[in-house]
Amino acid sequence: MKAVSHSAANKAPAPDPEEFTNIPPADRARALTVRAIMTREVCTARPAWSLLDAARVMRDKHVSGLPVVDDGDRVVGVISEFDILADLDRALGVGSVRGVLDLLLEAESRTTVSRLQRSLRRLEKTKVEEVMTRRVVTVDPDASMGEAARLLRVFTIRRLPVVEGGRLVGIVTHENIVDALG
Numbered sequence: 001m002k003a004v005s006h007s008a009a010n011k012a013p014a015p016d017p018e019e020f021t022n023i024p025p026a027d028r029a030r031a032l033t034v035r036a037i038m039t040r041e042v043c044t045a046r047p048a049w050s051l052l053d054a055a056r057v058m059r060d061k062h063v064s065g066l067p068v069v070d071d072g073d074r075v076v077g078v079i080s081e082f083d084i085l086a087d088l089d090r091a092l093g094v095g096s097v098r099g100v101l102d103l104l105l106e107a108e109s110r111t112t113v114s115r116l117q118r119s120l121r122r123l124e125k126t127k128v129e130e131v132m133t134r135r136v137v138t139v140d141p142d143a144s145m146g147e148a149a150r151l152l153r154v155f156t157i158r159r160l161p162v163v164e165g166g167r168l169v170g171i172v173t174h175e176n177i178v179d180a181l182g
Helices: 025-031 051-061 081-092 100-106 110-125 145-154 174-181
Strands: 004-006 042-044 065-069 075-080 159-164 167-173
Touching: 042 065, 042 167, 051 065, 051 081, 051 110, 065 081, 065 159, 065 167, 075 081, 075 159, 081 110, 145 159, 145 167, 145 174, 167 174
Parallel strands: none
Antiparallel strands: 004 042, 065 075, 159 167
């Protein structure tokens, strides 16, 4: 398993942040494009990966979700921590565990150990393509930052893959927008 990184550096130079300092914050949502604020290095998952592979990349890269791409770098889905936890809850009924403290406090029970073992086996055997969200909202790099913010809000999503010519070139999150407005 290898986390795949994509760089859009060959497609367009990164804008100089200094060129936006003259734009009043109230006008930045219309003036800035997605290309100007997106993260160009994107960690992705592959459909054939196990959920465990995807979860490890999310943990190691400190992200809560990954675009899922095919061999042509086309976005075919998105996998998130929520998707993985929802699958474990549907399959094994682990929805009552709220976090690490719950796991530690419940660890005294043999039932919990068994549940953890079953969960790990499920993560190892289940493929990303079985759990991922297939209907992905994407944005063009030349769209306005305001349009990206609107899409994130309207679709209640945390990440917005940036697609140009059918291929993934970046990602926009709430954090990118807040940073651009700051």
